[in-house]
Amino acid sequence: MNVSLFGLFSVFVILLFIAGTYSILVTFNLIRALIGIEILIKAVTLLIILAGYLTGNLGLAQAIAITLIVIEVVFMVVAGGIVLSIFRHHGTIDTRNLRDLKG
Amino acid sequence: MFSLLVLVPFLILVAVNLSKKVAPNVACSLTALATLAQAGFVVSLPGTLLKTNNVIFTWLPDFKLAIDEFSIVVLAAIGIVAFVACCVARSTINDPGQRATFMNLLLVALIGMNTTVMLRDIFSIYLFVETIAIISFVLISIDRGRLALEGAFKYLMLSAFATILMLSSIALMLLFSPTLELSGLAEAMSVYPNPILIKLSIGLFLCGLFIKSGLFPFHWWLPDAYSAAHSAASVLLAGIITKVVGVYVLMRLSLSIFGESLHIQAMVMAVGALSIITGAVLAMTQKNFKRMLAYSSISQVGYIILATGVGTPFAFAAAAFHFFNHATFKSLLFVNAASVEKRLGTMDMREMGGLSNRMPATGITSLVGFLSTAGLPPFSGFWSKFMIVLALWAAGKYFYAAFALLASILTLGYMLILQRNVFFGKLKDGLGGVKEVGPGLVIPQLVLAAIIVLVGVCFPFVLNKFIFPVQSIFLK
Numbered sequence: 001m002n003v004s005l006f007g008l009f010s011v012f013v014i015l016l017f018i019a020g021t022y023s024i025l026v027t028f029n030l031i032r033a034l035i036g037i038e039i040l041i042k043a044v045t046l047l048i049i050l051a052g053y054l055t056g057n058l059g060l061a062q063a064i065a066i067t068l069i070v071i072e073v074v075f076m077v078v079a080g081g082i083v084l085s086i087f088r089h090h091g092t093i094d095t096r097n098l099r100d101l102k103g
Numbered sequence: 104m105f106s107l108l109v110l111v112p113f114l115i116l117v118a119v120n121l122s123k124k125v126a127p128n129v130a131c132s133l134t135a136l137a138t139l140a141q142a143g144f145v146v147s148l149p150g151t152l153l154k155t156n157n158v159i160f161t162w163l164p165d166f167k168l169a170i171d172e173f174s175i176v177v178l179a180a181i182g183i184v185a186f187v188a189c190c191v192a193r194s195t196i197n198d199p200g201q202r203a204t205f206m207n208l209l210l211v212a213l214i215g216m217n218t219t220v221m222l223r224d225i226f227s228i229y230l231f232v233e234t235i236a237i238i239s240f241v242l243i244s245i246d247r248g249r250l251a252l253e254g255a256f257k258y259l260m261l262s263a264f265a266t267i268l269m270l271s272s273i274a275l276m277l278l279f280s281p282t283l284e285l286s287g288l289a290e291a292m293s294v295y296p297n298p299i300l301i302k303l304s305i306g307l308f309l310c311g312l313f314i315k316s317g318l319f320p321f322h323w324w325l326p327d328a329y330s331a332a333h334s335a336a337s338v339l340l341a342g343i344i345t346k347v348v349g350v351y352v353l354m355r356l357s358l359s360i361f362g363e364s365l366h367i368q369a370m371v372m373a374v375g376a377l378s379i380i381t382g383a384v385l386a387m388t389q390k391n392f393k394r395m396l397a398y399s400s401i402s403q404v405g406y407i408i409l410a411t412g413v414g415t416p417f418a419f420a421a422a423a424f425h426f427f428n429h430a431t432f433k434s435l436l437f438v439n440a441a442s443v444e445k446r447l448g449t450m451d452m453r454e455m456g457g458l459s460n461r462m463p464a465t466g467i468t469s470l471v472g473f474l475s476t477a478g479l480p481p482f483s484g485f486w487s488k489f490m491i492v493l494a495l496w497a498a499g500k501y502f503y504a505a506f507a508l509l510a511s512i513l514t515l516g517y518m519l520i521l522q523r524n525v526f527f528g529k530l531k532d533g534l535g536g537v538k539e540v541g542p543g544l545v546i547p548q549l550v551l552a553a554i555i556v557l558v559g560v561c562f563p564f565v566l567n568k569f570i571f572p573v574q575s576i577f578l579k
Contacts, residue, residue: 030256037263044270051277061277064226068270071233075263078240082255089249098253101327 009050016043030083030093034076041072104144105159105170108178108217111137116210119203127202128193134206135189138213142182145175146569159221167284168221172572173358176423177220177351179569180430183554184342185213187434187547191441192335194543205245205335212238212339216347224284225276225308228355229269232315232348236262239344242336243328254324254331261314261324269311275304285359292360305361309353309371316349318408319377322401329397330450334441337393341400342434346426350404354411354422358576363414372412376506378405383513387520392440392450395521396433399476402514403429409503410491416574418494424570425487428475428558432484435472435551439465442540442548443525452521457530461537466526468548473522475555477515483558486566 020039027033045065052061083093090097115137119130160168188209196202215235222228240262244255276283279300280291292301310321317325325345329337353371361367382402389395407429410422442465443458444450459466475484488511495504539545558565 033260037260037267040267041263041270044267044274047271047274048277051274055278055281057277057281060283064273067226067230071230074237075233075266078237079259079263082240082244082252082259085244085247086252086256089252098256100250101253101257101331 006053009046013043013046013050016040016046028095030086030095033095034079034083037079038072038076041068045069105168105221108141108221109214111140112210112213112217116207116214120207127199127206130203130206130210131189131193134210134213135186138182138186138189140182141217142179142186145178145182148175166227167223168218169223170221171576172569173354173419173423173576174220176427176569176573177347178217180427181213181216181220181343181347183551184339184430184434185209187438187551188335188339188342190543190547191338191438194541195334195441195445201245205242205333208238208242208245209339212242212344216343219347220351223286224282225288225356226273226283228352229273232269232352233266235344235348236266236315239328239340242340242344243332245336246333248331250331251333254328257324258328261321265311265314268307268314272304272307272311275300275307285356289360302364302366305364305367306370308356309361309367312349312353312356313374314349316345316353316404316408317401318349318374318404319381319401320374322378322381325401326394326397329400330391330393334437334444338434338437338441341397341437342430346404346430350407350426353408354419354426357411357414358419368412368414370412372409372500372503375405375407375409375412376503378402378408379507379510380405380513383510383517386517387513390452392443392452392455392521392525393437394450395452395517396436396440399436399514399517400429400433402510403433403476406488406491406507409507410494413494413498413500415494415498416577418491418498419577420570420573421487421490421494423573424490424566425484428483428487428555431551431554431558432472432475432482435468435548435555436476438544438548438551439469439472442544445540445544446537447534452524455525455531456534457526457528458534458537459526460530461534462539464539464545464548468552469526470522471552471555473518475559477518478511479515481556481559481562483555483562486559486562490570 016039020036020043023039024033024036045068048064049061052058087093115133119125158167158169192202192205196205212235215231219228219231222231240255240259243258244251276288279295280288282288295301314321329341332340379402382398382405386395386398386402389398407422407425410418447455471482475482478485478488492504492507495507
């Protein structure tokens with residue numbers, strides 16, 4: 001990786017962070033919020049690869065990245081199941097319906 | 104020997120899932136036996152066995168499992184609370200399919216917690232914390248009720264943020280450390296010239312842990328999740344799961360990584376103190392039994408965090424002691440809540456009153472839990488709070504010491520509101536037919552109450568055998 005490619009990579013990671021945060025902040029849709037989380041986790045995975053590249057510790061970084069992908073899949077399956085059950089109860093996936101618990 | 108703590112639950116998990124015919128009650132009994140054996144085995148260990156840095160398993164240079172005096176206190180708490188959750192699940196979850204699911208989740212959570220306690224590198228700790236978090240989403244929403252799903256989703260979103268914070272912190276740690284093993288990390292931190300990067304990485308990880316343990320600025324998911332979850336799940340969550348994934352990991356990291364940094368200590372203590380006061384004040388305004396206990400849990404965890412932030416060996420031992428006591432008295436109060444919910448079918452405190460007359464065992468044990476939470480002698484909670492105040496005073500944090508002392512009056516206040524509304528006084532109209540719950544719930548209540556009283560009465564013995572040895576971790 002030469003310098004310009006490295007800069008491109010870092011900019012891409014930052015863009016992913018902004019995109020993920022933005023998509024969580026603006027939406028009232030549960031699935032879109034999950035997609036935002038997914039984008040953020042992807043950004044962090046790339047950040048770890050970047051850190052591994054900078055310090056020459058790529059072996060550890062790759063091992064961590066692969067483990068993260070597995071964890072992320074499990075997380076998303078459970079989250080998807082919960083969203084599906086919420087949809088069955090409410091008939092919609094709007095976060096504004098989730099206001100029963102207060103106090 | 105210690106590998107059995109992980110292997111036995113795993114074997115039970117495989118055995119009960121081999122065939123469809125195994126009744127969930129068999130799984131319940133096996134798990135209850137295993138958890139009791141865990142508590143017994145851990146408690147029976149004489150302190151002298153642990154003179155060396157007890158590494159029990161090494162795979163790669165970076166990956167090892169080790170055990171020390173602090174792990175023993177936590178492992179005992181895990182065993183006790185998991186046993187109680189087993190008993191509660193057996194008598195409150197009626198559907199056999201759901202009960203089998205619950206037992207499977209409990210076993211996986213048990214494996215996860217036992218391993219977390221023995222891990223010594225930050226990425227594996229993150230990994231197991233995440234696994235246990237995913238299990239708790241399913242545990243909260245196990246009966247797929249409307250409220251439970253809402254609580255689970257709120258926890259899920261906050262937990263995802265915690266994940267992202269912790270992973271960013273791990274990425275930053277990779278920048279200055281060749282390894283993620285805790286002692287290697289501490290070494291790399293001490294020689295790295297840029298303190299801002301180090302503080303940033305520790306701060307991000309701490310924020311993740313604050314979310315996971317439900318501390319002050321991030322506390323609002325916790326009452327939702329606890330009050331919406333099934334009784335058995337809320338015993339397990341409130342008693343041990345959030346404590347291990349949040350509080351234990353924070354204490355372990357403070358021990359090995361950021362123990363000497365004054366800024367970080369000040370931040371941890373401030374968060375602890377704010378959690379104490381927020382939890383106690385918000386608990387006073389609650390109308391729902393379990394919500395009130397959840398806010399009380401935030402307040403009590405604040406005490407543990409406050410003592411962890413001091414950074415002296417004595418304060419750390421006090422925090423470990425309060426960790427154990429909190430696990431026992433909070434799960435006792437949640438079992439009381441489960442009994443009341445089983446008989447009344449509601450958690451609204453305005454519909455309760457005078458239940459001590461009809462449910463004597465539940466009433467008396469809740470009184471034990473209440474006095475211990477409020478920190479009245481001779482119950483266990485008094486000694487640990489007393490130790491925390493002493494440790495704060497001895498470290499020169501006079502303001503925090505006075506604060507902790509005054510805040511325990513608030514604790515007494517909200518626990519009195521709870522007792523008066525639910526158990527004391529005249530029996531409310533329409534509750535005449537309420538009977539005491541069956542032995543399935545009375546036995547765990549009595550066991551927990553006995554532990555609280557025994558730890559309180561045999562305080563010198565417990566202190567010398569389990570709590571003071573915790574201080575020796577600092578010397579290694």
